[in-house]
Amino acid sequence: MDVHAAIETRRSYRSLAPFPVDEELVRDLARHAQLAPSCANNQPWRYVFVYDPAALTAMRPVFSRANEWCHAASMIIAVFSRKEDDCLREGREYHQFDTGMATAFLILRATELGLVAHPIAGYDAAKTREILGIPDVYQVITLVLVGKHASEISPVLTPKQAAIEGERPERLPQEKFVFLNRYSG
Secondary structure (H helix, E strand, C coil), rough: HHHHHHHHHCCCCCCCCCCCCCHHHHHHEEEHHHHHCCCCCCCCHHHECCCCCCHHHHHHEEHHHHHHHHHHHCCCEEEEEEEHHHHCCEEEHHHHHHHHHHHHHHHHHHHHHCCCEEECCCCCCHHHHHHHCCCCCCCCEEEEEEEEEECCCCCCCCHHHHHHCCCCCCCCCHHHHHCCCCCCC
């Protein structure tokens, strides 16, 4: 699969089926994140890859009620960074941008491997830090849920979530976010 195909194929499915996770997969995904561009090569991204069944169960309390589907993930990747590892330029904070790029590389690699890698916002960052031992100086940016795409829609999905499992949600038209030569919004 080439990059174009991975981008076109990538979806944030919520109906997940289990698959075996091993350290080789973790190292593969981490290697692809490692290759992302980074301001001043600071590489501010940090990840905790959670795949031990007991550790996955311990993570359940971090998810919001609408994200009960997350319990089916075979791996949870906590994504975090801190301002101290930033490339400060004119007051801009690049650590989040760099971490986002590295995480996108990881997600595209997971897609290439036939996996679903779904980043979420519906979690408790403080509980995540506590359970995973992430120091308070780090900002937990997202959790990425990894699994195989299930052949059947998960029964724990809300009706709205189930409705978008079948087709890609509508994307904004380019006229809303692309400007030529000068902002004209």
